[in-house]
Amino acid sequence: MSDSSLPTDDTLPQAEPRKTRHPRIAPYPGPAGGWGALKSVGRHLLHNQSPLKGSRSLLATNQPEGFDCPGCAWGDPNHESSFEFCENGVKAVAWETTAKRVTRRFFAQHTVSELRDWDDFRLEDQGRLTEPMRYDAGSDRYQPIGWDDAFALIAEQLAAIDPDRALFYTSGRASNEAAYLYQLFARVYGTNNLPDCSNMCHEASGLGMTASLGVGKGTVSLEDFEHADAIFVFGQNPGTNHPRMLGDLRRAAERGAAIVTFNPLRERGLERFADPQNTREMLRGGSHRISSHYFQPKLGGDMAAVRGIAKALFAMIDDGNYTPDRAFLDSLTEGLDAWRARVEATDWARIEAQSGLGRDDLTRAATVYAQSRRVIATWAMGITQHVHSVDTVREIVNLLLLGGHVGREGAGLCPVRGHSNVQGNRTVGIDEKAPGWLIDALEARYGLTLPRRPGHNTVSAIGALERGKANVFIALGGNFARATPDTPRTEAALGRTRLNVQISTKLNRSHLMIGEEALILPCLGRSEFDRQGPDGDVQAVSVEDSMSMVHASRGRMEPASAALRSEPAIVAGIAEATLALTHTLREATGQALDWRGWVDDYDRIRAEIEAVIPGFEAFNARLRRHRGFALDNPARQRRFVTPSGKAVFSNAELPDAVMHQRLHERRDAGWLTLQTLRSHDQYNTTVYGYDDRYRGVHGQRRVLFINAEDLERLGLRDGDWVDLVGESHGDRERRADAFRLVSYAIPAGCCAAYYPETNPLVPLESVGIGSDTPTSKAVAIRLEPSRRLA
Known part of the structure; x- marks a missing residue:
């Protein structure tokens, strides 16, 4: 075991946090944030042995000339403060800027079999990886390997199999530049097997919103939270998962906006928040209420809860107590009558049984909605990880469409993504179901015939490994073995690979699932200088947040090791070595697949993105603007890219x-x-x-x-x-x-x-x-x- x-009861080596058989369990009396957050910040900086380096790096976090926080994808304000980070952002930065190192000596001391008995905290707490490593079955240890040899080994394995037997997984940490090169390489190699972390979190958001609005992204900007009269929060815990959101919720609550929360658990961050940057509040020990209304539905009961709110609203319409936006509904939507019929045919007993909430509770929520001119609905994985998640997302969209709360200042839909560039990865082509326009654009740009058949998503990739239908696995970041379901099956499936390649900053469980061959390729972190080209010019990458804002990220710290390479450089190295064995590189429209040239200057990668991906016109020039730029979202302008050109009400049971x-x-x-x-x-x-x-x-x-x-x-x-x-x-x-x-x-x-x-x-x-x-x-x-x- x-x-x-x-x-x-043992304290782990090099670890200040303790795991004990007799944990201390006691209700937390304070607000989210506050002194508890400040104490936690100091503790984590000290634990990672980088209090000075970590503190300096925090001042560059989410700043115009700094780096994007490697944590969540919440949007950045106008940088009016030097402290644009939260407690968990500090943990992420301290984790990355740690002074601890995993060297060849560490791997010489520990077999893979031994490391499998370590828990997740202990594995990653050893520090930053420092050089490429290859698994040696004879000694059951990882041993050093040169970069060129590692690339050659990957190329040899990929050249020996059908392309559809290879899987190219992506974490949301990857930059737009790395993700674009990665999907291009996979497709030129011959497959659309591009499973990614989106498959495990917000897939339902994209599908549901696309069906309803024609676009799978949120319709709000960060500034909309400054104007909303009501914010409905479904299935998310911002106090832990995206704490900077609490600042925007608090400011909304302070000016009188209603915050209506639906969450099965009572979460402190949705109850009270003390801003650590508010000196007066900190000294007085104060805090501010977040949720004006807090409802606890049963797990999976959110769709029924929204149905109940709608049922109460239709009754208010009949009684003359609520007037929807008829001009919007009549000219820009379709399907309202069918949805209303579905809602009215759903009896209150069923709604109450499924939601776990009473009719009076849902009527109170409906009253808040009816009295608000501008409404935002925001949600996360508490909504999207259910069997009926797509229908639930569409029901939330229905609710906002009823009041015309799309394409209006202070109103709209806001799925809150997880990792800091998970949305950007999908935007630049990480998609196992490649849309036809993307393949058309790539073929036109590079003069190649690319595969169009759908590839494996995350769940089907595990099945393919399990059945022996795939046997080379390459991960651009992440910890696949721990992020995925059915852990013993996933680990066993990874153990069947001919080659398991992990591009990582730290040691994790996925490095220990060994098939015939395994490689660890250490990469730069978001906070580190990325020097490329013959002159060692410092590069910036780009990321996209939950509000579709694209902005630059520039590392400000020296790399943890001189042997580290950037993610774009690693992807390009694999691509060059592999395609030299499997393809004759061809030119079309004057444009070669110039992997090395692209990595020498990331502006060149962005020029490729601009040429292929809609919305990135003048990419390099706009990226240099303060806060970057917003990608076009037609739904924000009430342009709905659906077959009818209208927003579509769903009417699911x-x-x-x-x-x-x-x-x-x-x-x-x-x-x-x-x-x-x-x-x-x-x-x-x-x-x-x-x-x-x-x-x-x-x-x-x-x-x-x-x-x-x-x-x-x-x-x-x-x-x-x-x-x-x-x-x-x-x-x-x-x-x-x-x-x-x-x-x-x-x-x-x-x-x-x-x-x-x-x-x-x-x-x-x-x-x-x-x-x-x-x-x-x-x-x-x-x-x-x-x-x-x-």
Whole structure:
């Protein structure tokens, strides 16, 4: 059993955070932010042994001449302050600028088999990778390899297989420049197998919004939050996942905007916030309320909740208490009557049963909506990781269309993306379902015939590896083994590869899933100088935030090692070596595939993006502007790129009763519905420590938040240790051992625990309809006494 499966009282080597069998669990009395955030900032800077370097780098974070935070994708304001970062941004920067190093000596001391018994925090806490490494099966250790030899090994393996047997995974950390070169290489090589992290998070947002509006991106700017009368927040926890959003929510609340929150858990960041940059507030120990209304739906109940708000609004229309935007509805939308008929045919009993909320609650939310001239709806993965996520997104779009809250100042739709450039990656071509216009543009630019058949997304890529249909895996960032569902199956699938290549800044679990060959290729971090070309000119990259703003990012720190290469340089090196073996490079329209020339000057890569991707006209000139530039979003101008040219109301039925019976009505048999989530000391799969301050957990990650009524019903007590058992398929048992029960404010029948520890419980086959996104917010589990701690 691995170290991550059992609590321990030992302090980990080189680690200040403690993991203990007896964690301290106590309600957190303070607001989000405040002194707790400042203390956490200092602790993480010290832990990473870079208090001075880390502090200097923070002053360049999210600044016009600095680098984009490697954390979330929340938009940047006009940089009126020198402190455009949050607590978790500090953790991300400190994690990257750490003084700790993983050298060849480290790998000589530790076998891969030994490292598999380390937990995720301990692996990444060893520090920055410093040189390319190749796995040696004889010694079970990674050993140094030169860059050219590494590229040659990759080229040899890729040249030996059919292109559709190779998988090119992308993390949202990659810049636009790296992502564009990566997708170009994959397609010139001969495949659209471009699974990426979007497949596991906001796929439903893009699909649902595209079907309704003709564009799959949010319709708001950051400035719209300054004018909204009401902000409806669905299925997200900004206090942990994108804390800079709390500043915008707080300012909205201060000027009187209503903030209506729908979240199964009570989250401190959505209740109260103290701005660490507000000296007067900090000295007085004050804070400000965030949510004016806080509703706790059942897991998966958001669509029914929105349906209930709509039902109440239609009743208000009939009673003369609400007047929708008839001019907008009549001229720019279609399908309203069919949706209204669907809403009115849905009875309140069904809405209440599925949402877990009462008619009075939803009518109060509808009243806020009806009294607001400008409404924003914002959401994250609490909405998108369900079977019916696409329909839920479209129901939210319906709600805003009813009031004409699209294409209006202070109003619109705002899916909040995760990693800082996950949206940009998709914009510049990371898409396993390549749209026809993209292939047309690439073929015209480079004079090549490129594949058009759809490639593998993340879930189908795991299946392809499992079935032996794919056997070379290359990851541009990320931690695939820990980000994906059904962990034992994913790890076993990676272990079947002929070659596993990980382009990374730090050691992680994905490096330890060895097939025949494995390479670790260390890259520069976002905060580091990226010097290219014969004169070593410092390069800037570009990223796109959740508001479709594209801006420059320039590292300001010396690299962790002289042997590091940038992501664009690594991609270009792989491409040059591989295509030299598999293709005769051809020229068309005077433009060669000049990988080396592109990397010498990233302006040249941006010129390629400009020539191929719509919306990037004068890319280099506009990138040099203050705050960069906004990509065109037709829906912001009420231009809807749908077949009819109008915004389309959907009229989907609520999730069928069978699904809700499976998830919520098997309680009598002891089943619960689990959602996976992050702790406050975590960003995606990166674990910074063992605390979750706002939820009152210190010293442990293997905890299960559960309703007090369920504890009593199941004959359990707060503090008991249990094993989580998921649904089995055939002889495959899904379980996660040794979790401490924590009584928490969450609806009865629902529970929550951190990923990646609970990813083994998420079935690979359980995905969203249309999106193929794992249903990580709706996992059926039951509890057994812990067999490990009996």
